[in-house]
Amino acid sequence: MGKMKGAVVVDVERCKGCELCIVTCPQQVLANKEAQVNSKGYHYVYMERPEDCTGCTNCAVVCPDGVLTIYRVKEEV
Amino acid sequence: MDIQEIIQPENLVYERTQCLTDATLSYCPGCGHGVIHRLTMEVIEEMGIQQDTLGVASVGCSVLAYDFMNIDMTQAPHGRATAVATGIKRCWPNKFVFTYQGDGDLAAIGTAETIHTCNRGENLLIIFVNNGIYGMTGGQMAPTTLPGMKSSTSPYGRDVELMGNPINITDMVSRLPGTYFATRQSVHKPGNVRKTKKALRMAFENQKLNKGTSIVEIVSNCNSGWKMTPAESNKWMEEHMFPFYPLGDMKVNGEMVEKK
Ligand SMILES: Cc1ncc(C[n+]2csc(CCOP(=O)(O)OP(=O)(O)O)c2C)c(N)n1
Ligand code: SF4
Ligand code: SF4
Ligand code: SF4
Numbered sequence: 001m002g003k004m005k006g007a008v009v010v011d012v013e014r015c016k017g018c019e020l021c022i023v024t025c026p027q028q029v030l031a032n033k034e035a036q037v038n039s040k041g042y043h044y045v046y047m048e049r050p051e052d053c054t055g056c057t058n059c060a061v062v063c064p065d066g067v068l069t070i071y072r073v074k075e076e077v
Numbered sequence: 078m079d080i081q082e083i084i085q086p087e088n089l090v091y092e093r094t095q096c097l098t099d100a101t102l103s104y105c106p107g108c109g110h111g112v113i114h115r116l117t118m119e120v121i122e123e124m125g126i127q128q129d130t131l132g133v134a135s136v137g138c139s140v141l142a143y144d145f146m147n148i149d150m151t152q153a154p155h156g157r158a159t160a161v162a163t164g165i166k167r168c169w170p171n172k173f174v175f176t177y178q179g180d181g182d183l184a185a186i187g188t189a190e191t192i193h194t195c196n197r198g199e200n201l202l203i204i205f206v207n208n209g210i211y212g213m214t215g216g217q218m219a220p221t222t223l224p225g226m227k228s229s230t231s232p233y234g235r236d237v238e239l240m241g242n243p244i245n246i247t248d249m250v251s252r253l254p255g256t257y258f259a260t261r262q263s264v265h266k267p268g269n270v271r272k273t274k275k276a277l278r279m280a281f282e283n284q285k286l287n288k289g290t291s292i293v294e295i296v297s298n299c300n301s302g303w304k305m306t307p308a309e310s311n312k313w314m315e316e317h318m319f320p321f322y323p324l325g326d327m328k329v330n331g332e333m334v335e336k337k
Contacts, residue, residue: 005078005083006083006090007080007083007084007088009084011093013101014101016105016106016107017106018106018107018307019107019306019307019308020107020307020308020311023308024266024267042106047080050080055083055088055090057090057091057267058267060091061091061267061270061271062112062264062265062266062267062270063111063112064102064104064106064107064108064109064110064111064112064115065101065102065106065111066093066094066097066111066115068091069089069091069092069093070089070090070091070092071083071084071085071088071089071090072083072088072090073078073082073083073085073088075078
């Protein structure tokens, strides 16, 4: 059986650092960039643990600002 | 597998809808308005009705909705959105028409318009965002504010002896003969977001039937007005708003839904 692998692309300038995607992700993939901000001063989100992403889209679905684009592929083993 | 191998056009499963403009939403970080805008536009995109939909923004934080929704829109004076939408729909009965209103707009100054639009059974959709407060003007008490809930004009909590009871207006209008579909949803969790989208889709589809008014209430957060983080506000909403404003359908296809 193949395992689902996902990837999240963050539109950094759109992100407001609200953290709703972070608390929603069932795999704890996402985190705020603590040391970096976008041009509006928000600590934007990034994939801290990309290897655990399944591409389930939950984070993108709850994001109020349409920041996240999701890709998903079945990894053949 | 390398991330760059996954990020390929053929693997795309979710992207921001083209029916939203490129403008940055004016809402506070974490505010439910953004999700509700996106869902409305996703449904319009999926139905292929971008050129045939006319929206009416109201007064409240969503006053600028016409800057964000890439369709023809206008903006009504406070509370009058459904009256303006009635005029639009009667002039263009074949277009899809919706209003986008907060609880201050729809259930305070716009109470008369809301009730009469539903009672007349105007063939349009009311998207009602209930955050229990006047968000835009600084978190004042609204007719929908819960008993005991703090707001800038009820700093010790709403005292129903003095300030009256909150109003469950969707439940009220669901009982009017002109109302064809009435439901209450939320957008704080992925499952709820998906249900809200289904409800919006059904409401837009209903307009083809010409059977009456659809109202989709979304209980939403106002994390700034409630003075909480977005995640805290969603939790507070589950614990306090949902018992008073239970989620679910009230009327479907013109029939009241029996409560179990
Ligand atoms: C005729 C009139 N009266 C009062 C106001 C002030 N006002 C602006 S927004 C608003 C309430 C908005 O609250 P709500 O509809 O709940 O929307 P939210 O901002 O919470 O999304 C009020 C009273 C106004 N703009 N026009
Ligand atoms: S939910 Fe959206 S805006 Fe909020 S932190 Fe995540 S990506 Fe940024
Ligand atoms: S797609 Fe799913 S697993 Fe991947 S970051 Fe988003 S919520 Fe987490
Ligand atoms: S004030 Fe409240 S309703 Fe308005 S944008 Fe901010 S969080 Fe949203």
